[in-house]
Amino acid sequence: MSRRRHADENDGGQPHKRRRTSEPVEIEDRLESLICRVGEKSTSSLESNLEGLAGVLEADLPNYKNKILRILCSVARVLPEKLTIYTTLVGLLNARNYNFGGEFVEAMIRQLKETLKSNFFSEAVYLVRFLCDLVNCHVIAAPSVVALFENFVCVTQEDDVPQVRCDWYVYAVLSSLPWVGKELYEKKDVEMDRLLSQIDGYLKRRQKTHVAMLQIWSAEKPHPQEEYLDCLWAQIQKLKKDRWQERHILRPYVAFDSVLCEALQHNLPPFTPPPHSDSAVYPMPHVIFRMFDYTDAPEGPVMPGSHSVERFVIEENLHCIIRTHWKERKTCAAQLLSYPGKSKIPLNYHIVEVIFGELFQLPCPPHVEVMYTTLLIELCKLQPGSLPQVLAQATEMMYMRLDTMNITCVDRLVNWFSHHLSNFQFRWSWDDWADCLTADPEKPKAKFVREVLEKCMRLSYHQRIVDIVPPSFAPLIPANPLFIYKYEDENSSTLPGYNAAITVGNAIKNRASNEEILTLLKDVPNPNHEDDDDEGESFNPLKIDVFLQTLLSLAAKSFSHSFSALAKFHEVLKTLTESDEGKLHILRVVCDVWKNHPQMISVLVDKMIRTQIVDCVAVANWIFSQDMTHEFTRFYVWEILHSTIRKMNKHVQKIQKELEDSKEKLEKQHQKDSGDEEDMEEDSQLEEQIERLQEKVESAQSEQKNLFLVIFQRFIMMLTEHLARCETGGTDLNTPWYKNCIERLQQIFLMHHATIQQYMGTLENLLFTAELDHHILAVYQQFCSLQA
Amino acid sequence: MSSHLNALNSDSYIEISQYRDQHFKGNRYEQEKLLKQSSTLYVGNLSFYTTEEQVYELFSKSGDVKRIIIGLDKIKKTACGFCFVEYYTRGDAENAMRFINGTRLDDRIIRTDWDAGFREGRQYGRGKSGGQVSGAHRRWTCVS
Numbered sequence: 050m051s052r053r054r055h056a057d058e059n060d061g062g063q064p065h066k067r068r069r070t071s072e073p074v075e076i077e078d079r080l081e082s083l084i085c086r087v088g089e090k091s092t093s094s095l096e097s098n099l100e101g102l103a104g105v106l107e108a109d110l111p112n113y114k115n116k117i118l119r120i121l122c123s124v125a126r127v128l129p130e131k132l133t134i135y136t137t138l139v140g141l142l143n144a145r146n147y148n149f150g151g152e153f154v155e156a157m158i159r160q161l162k163e164t165l166k167s168n169f170f171s172e173a174v175y176l177v178r179f180l181c182d183l184v185n186c187h188v189i190a191a192p193s194v195v196a197l198f199e200n201f202v203c204v205t206q207e208d209d210v211p212q213v214r215c216d217w218y219v220y221a222v223l224s225s226l227p228w229v230g231k232e233l234y235e236k237k238d239v240e241m242d243r244l245l246s247q248i249d250g251y252l253k254r255r256q257k258t259h260v261a262m263l264q265i266w267s268a269e270k271p272h273p274q275e276e277y278l279d280c281l282w283a284q285i286q287k288l289k290k291d292r293w294q295e296r297h298i299l300r301p302y303v304a305f306d307s308v309l310c311e312a313l314q315h316n317l318p319p320f321t322p323p324p325h326s327d328s329a330v331y332p333m334p335h336v337i338f339r340m341f342d343y344t345d346a347p348e349g350p351v352m353p354g355s356h357s358v359e360r361f362v363i364e365e366n367l368h369c370i371i372r373t374h375w376k377e378r379k380t381c382a383a384q385l386l387s388y389p390g391k392s393k394i395p396l397n398y399h400i401v402e403v404i405f406g407e408l409f410q411l412p413c414p415p416h417v418e419v420m421y422t423t424l425l426i427e428l429c430k431l432q433p434g435s436l437p438q439v440l441a442q443a444t445e446m447m448y449m450r451l452d453t454m455n456i457t458c459v460d461r462l463v464n465w466f467s468h469h470l471s472n473f474q475f476r477w478s479w480d481d482w483a484d485c486l487t488a489d490p491e492k493p494k495a496k497f498v499r500e501v502l503e504k505c506m507r508l509s510y511h512q513r514i515v516d517i518v519p520p521s522f523a524p525l526i527p528a529n530p531l532f533i534y535k536y537e538d539e540n541s542s543t544l545p546g547y548n549a550a551i552t553v554g555n556a557i558k559n560r561a562s563n564e565e566i567l568t569l570l571k572d573v574p575n576p577n578h579e580d581d582d583d584e585g586e587s588f589n590p591l592k593i594d595v596f597l598q599t600l601l602s603l604a605a606k607s608f609s610h611s612f613s614a615l616a617k618f619h620e621v622l623k624t625l626t627e628s629d630e631g632k633l634h635i636l637r638v639v640c641d642v643w644k645n646h647p648q649m650i651s652v653l654v655d656k657m658i659r660t661q662i663v664d665c666v667a668v669a670n671w672i673f674s675q676d677m678t679h680e681f682t683r684f685y686v687w688e689i690l691h692s693t694i695r696k697m698n699k700h701v702q703k704i705q706k707e708l709e710d711s712k713e714k715l716e717k718q719h720q721k722d723s724g725d726e727e728d729m730e731e732d733s734q735l736e737e738q739i740e741r742l743q744e745k746v747e748s749a750q751s752e753q754k755n756l757f758l759v760i761f762q763r764f765i766m767m768l769t770e771h772l773a774r775c776e777t778g779g780t781d782l783n784t785p786w787y788k789n790c791i792e793r794l795q796q797i798f799l800m801h802h803a804t805i806q807q808y809m810g811t812l813e814n815l816l817f818t819a820e821l822d823h824h825i826l827a828v829y830q831q832f833c834s835l836q837a
Numbered sequence: 838m839s840s841h842l843n844a845l846n847s848d849s850y851i852e853i854s855q856y857r858d859q860h861f862k863g864n865r866y867e868q869e870k871l872l873k874q875s876s877t878l879y880v881g882n883l884s885f886y887t888t889e890e891q892v893y894e895l896f897s898k899s900g901d902v903k904r905i906i907i908g909l910d911k912i913k914k915t916a917c918g919f920c921f922v923e924y925y926t927r928g929d930a931e932n933a934m935r936f937i938n939g940t941r942l943d944d945r946i947i948r949t950d951w952d953a954g955f956r957e958g959r960q961y962g963r964g965k966s967g968g969q970v971s972g973a974h975r976r977w978t979c980v981s
Contacts, residue, residue, distance in 0.1 A: 078843065085844035123842050376848045376935055419898040423936040468898065472941045507894040509943065607889050608905070648890060655901075692901075 077116050080109065084120050088134040090387070095134070096304045103141035110149060118153060122160050129175040130369040132182055132228070137301040140186025144312035150188050154180075154315050165323050168330045170217055171372075177221045180317065181229035186302045187309045191236040193317040194229065195244070198222045202244055204322050205251040212255055212837050213331035216278060218322060219248055223281050224365070227358045230285070231293035245289070252282055258834035261827075262795055263336045263411045268453040272339040272355070280337045283356040297359040299389050333835050338406030340446060346395035353394065363394060367403040371424075375416050382427035397432065397439045401425075405443065408465060409458040412799035412835075418461060422468045448482060451493040456792035457799060459497060460684060467504035475505060475517045486521060491682065491785040495525065500684045503527040507648050530646035532605040535598050546595040549573045554599045563620035570596060570621070588630040596621060597638045608652055615656055622662045632667035637676055647685035654689055658696055665756050668693045673763035682789045690760070691800055697756055698804050701749045708742040711735060754808050757801075761816050764794045765825060772822050782824075791828065798832040806836070850935040853951050860963075861953060871953040876903075876930040879952040881919045881969075883908075887943045889920075895942050896922045900929020906960050912967035919962075919969060921955045 087102050088095060106117055124135050143150025157180055164173040180197075183189040201218040204210075222244070226233075234241050257276055261267075264274040275283075288295060302309060343352045353359035367385060374381035385400050407414050408421045429437050447454070447462060454462070470477060485494035502525055506514045511529045518526065535541060536550040553569055561569075575589040596618075604614035615622065626632045636654065643649045657663045671677065672690050680686050715735045722728045768790055775782040798805060805812070817829040853872045861868045880892070889905050896902050901924070908919035924930040930951075938949040962968040 081842055081844050085842060120842065127842070127845060373845070376850065378850075378936065380847070417899065417932050417936070419932065419936045422898075423940060426940065464898075468895075474944060504894075508891060510888075510891075608893060609889060609907075648894065652893065 076109070076113065080106070080113060080116060081120055084117075084124060084138075085128075087138065088131050095301055099134070099137055099141060099301060099305075103138060103145065106138075106142060107145045110146060114149065114152075118149075118156050121153060122156050125157065125179040126160065126164070126172045126175055128369075128373060129178065130366045130373065132175070132179055133298060133300050133302065136179060136182040136186050136188075137305065139183060140188050140302055140309045140312065141305060143186070143188045143315075144308050147313050150312070151315050154183070154189060154317065158318055158320060161320070162323065168328075170332045174217075174221050174224060175369075178225045178228060181225040184229050184232050185300065187312045187314055190314040190316050191229075191232050193315075195233055195237045195240050197317055197320055198233075198244055199240070200319075200321060202247050202251075205247065207325070210325045211331060212834075213334065214325055214329065215251065216255070216334060217331050219251060220278060220281070222248065223278075223285050224361075226285050226293075227288065227295050227362050228298060230288060231295070234289075234293055245285075248282070252278060256834055256837065258831055259334050259837075260336060262799065262831035262835070263334065265336065265338055265409045265411070265455055265458050266450055266453045267455070268450070272342065274336045274338070275355075277335050277337055280356070281361065284358045284361045287356050288358040295358055295362075297353075297362050297390060297393075331836070333412070335410060338402065338409060340405065340443065341398045341402050345442070345446075346398050350392070350394050352398060359394075363388075363399050364403055364406075367399060368407070371403070371407065372415070375420055375424075378420070378423050378427045381424055382431055385428065386431055397436050400428065401436075401439050401443050405447075408461055411455065411457060412802055414461075418464060419468070422465055425469065426472055445481070448494065448497070451497050454493070455795075456789060457796045459493065460687070463497060463500045463504055463684060467501050467508065470501075470505060471508040475509070475513070477517075479518050479522060483519075483521060486524065489785070490524075493785070496682065496785075498522070499525045499527070503647070503684070506530075528645040530643075530649070532602055532646075533642050533644060534602040535594065535641070545576065546573060546591050549595045550599050553596055554603065557600060557603055557618075563618060566596065566618065566621050567624060570625075588628045588634070589625075590630075590634050593625050593631065593634050593638055596625065597635060598642055601639070601642050608649070611649070611653060612656055615653070615660065615662070619660060619662070622657075626662055629667065629670075632663040633671055633674065636663060636667065636671040637674075640671075640676070640680070647683065651685060651689050651692070655692060655696075658693060665693050665697045665752070666759055669756060669759045669763070673760075673767070682786065687793060687796070691796075694756065694760075694797075694801055694804075697753050698801065701746070701753050704742065704745050704749050708739065708746050711739045711742055715739065750807075753804070754811060757797075757805060757808060758811070758815065760797060761794075761812065764790070764797075765816060765821065768794070768825050769822055772824060791824065794825070795828050795831070798828065802832065802835060805832075809833070848935075850938065851931045856950060858953060860959075868953050872951045874927065875951050875953060876924040876927045877952045877954050878922045878924075878930055878933055878949045879919065880922055881948045881950070882945055883916070883918045883920060883947060884943045884945050885916050885918055887916070887920075887945075891943060892920055892922065895937060896924075896933055899932035899937060900924050900926065904955075906955055908960055908962060908969070910967040911961040911963075917962045917968040921952060921960070922949075923955065 083102055083105065087098055091098055093101075109117065121135065121139060124131070128135070139150070139153055143153070157176060161173060161176045161180075164170075164176060177197075180189060181194055184191050184194055201222050204218040205215045207215070230241075255278075257279075260274075260276050266272075266274055337355075339355055341352060342355065346352055353363065366388065370384045370388070371381060374384055386396070388396055404421055404425060407416070408418065414421070425440060429440065444466065451459065482494070482498060485492075485498050488495055490496070490499075502514055502518065502522075505517075506527050511527070514526055515523075536544060536547050541547055549569070549572065553566065556566060556569055570592050573589065573592045573595055575587070576591050577587075577589070600614050600618060601611060604610040622635070626635050635657070639653050639657075640650055643653070654663070654668060658665060658668065669690065672681075672686055677686065715732065718728070718732060718735065722732065768787075771784075771787055771790070772782055774780075812829070817826060819826070821829075853869065857865060857868055878896075880896075883892075889907055892905050892907075893902055896905075903923040903925050904921075905923070906921040907916050908921070909915060910917040922930075922933070924933070934949055934951070937947075939946060941947070962970070964970045
């Protein structure tokens, strides 16, 4: 069927009245669009739109049934915030076409199996919830859902399976009850009571070692940071007490009750949860983030309580909206702000709480951190009269509670707040935070403000920061990021190496080559030796000082200048850092000269790793060295360490991918092989390559394992020393330093958990043994419990 | 498991714009192909005082920055309001387009756009007096 475009092929009628015969692809696109868009802002009511759409789809069933099935299954999976809209639609279709209803249910069950096998557990929850809500639309019979739930809860009786597996099946049941609890209880109350009692038993006996590691605040007040299943259980208990009366969820099917109750229902086919396998990756547990309660919203609608099911549903829906629209910040903000039922709740507070909940989620936020900053800015643009105030209130609250905030979350708060301020001319009521000036500068509030100002400076410049804070804040203002040159002027002429520095400096300015520089450096005496008893090849810290201080001083103007300098004299640097001591010293020098400019230290360390002047282990050792003791609680140091670990991880992944690709190539080649000599030659070349890559992978993994071993070893040493000292001295071990250190140890586990999992055997055998102080061992045990 | 639903796969912030570099060595098709694979961004509407460090700090929020090349006035060789940001991966560049484009750096709303790749010489403004062509808006007003 070709599309007729031209007016002269018109059959005589007016163009806009002529019925265009469209291609199947266009109809399919149109169907997709119609289905995806239903429920959006419209001049007609939702009910009338659903009615209309059901009619259109019914008419298209003969030709486009499979496509419609596929689209509906997809929206069930990826648009959970519109759950009840689509279940109503399916209900209407089922009422008009019983067979279609049956086929849909079967397709959904197939999809559920697939999502579970593919480890898409969030989406699987949405599918289960969808199936449950279909009970309310008379598509599925309540007893068959109860049977499904019974099979789910049976998983808690399985032996030798990870707790997180049982957790998921319990969660799938409990999180569907707000939608369908009432119906299920009306039809099968005895069975449901038994189910809930089994769940209760499971929840009481399950381990909760992981909670401490996942809490954003360690304090119980003002809002306890509850484990997610505990919170949900409390919410369901309350809902049950309220006889399953749930008033928040939008239920379009209620308006169609007279039509839907005439429909015949289907039974869910029996569904056995797929058995546990080693490749299964279940969702990690999490803690519910709460920062607001009904006392915080000054006027207007009251915020539902923390154990009300409304709170659960609202938060779920807001999370789902972000999940759907995160890439489109304007749409995301608009969708959040047009949440149905918003007039009955303090929506801005819910939105801000959900967004910070995601930003602070441990181990990692669901999306890249910068997304949340930009989303909050969009929300401020759309609600300039109300949202900024809620945001300021939230910021103030978080500042007040810094003392018990997990350090990983403090990092994220610093990044968010400084970036946010940079979009609003750094306007803030700093005076309100004057209390941080009188407190111990190592305490969280003072540290927070210092780190925020440091980050603000990176996004602007030093004088700007001086200008934006009150004079009393001067002690917290970051240093002017100027280079510190040891051989600066004639006052330093008595320093060893001064003359050599001048010579080297002139040589560099006269475009000396690497060899020429190395020759010049041969004359620099080694303070570690009485006389030069060797060729001057061994580690000579003075050589490194003289050369690197001078080079970096000449290149201090910008990052590009410094990178150029490192590149130009790569050979010299490689020679000077051949030994491990050399690598350590070069890092020391970089830190000495750029002490006032942590950002420069970070980028130089990054560059030196990438150009293999230093290796990852050297960076780790440097961070834990004596020289860095005073910097140990600075934010930038941990940024460097995590960036270093990430580089190591990416390096391993890259080689692994090369190996996988080569193996695949060989596979394909085997399939095409005709057995002749050319093929054999190609095959053996590939096999050699695979062998080489295999060795490379093993070597890289060994380096990676070693890096983690070094890091953990150093943590253990430092913490053990501190704990021992406090015990013998009788002092309180909970100093700000200790809190920082133990939480930084946790942070290593959290931020790199997937990689560290591989090496758990070694870690347990070598480092995290039972002899360890229980404070330190607890962190390791918390980590193990994340996927246990 | 993608949704296979075109209606839901909207990702408008990473779409390539209408701008095409007139000095590009190659045809339109080749340029578009490079733009769709690129992990380099052009950044415009910078203040003349915006430094490499500031650009690094901001753009590092979407991933590791490989290199920054500050745009220069061809004659004065001073910063003239634009730069290139290269990432190691396309994904990081996409996040910059989604979340850094249209926000502020040094108090100015900056604009980012896909770039086919830095070549020596492209760091110089192409305006008659050495700076950028008639205000930094050329990239967002022309239709090729």
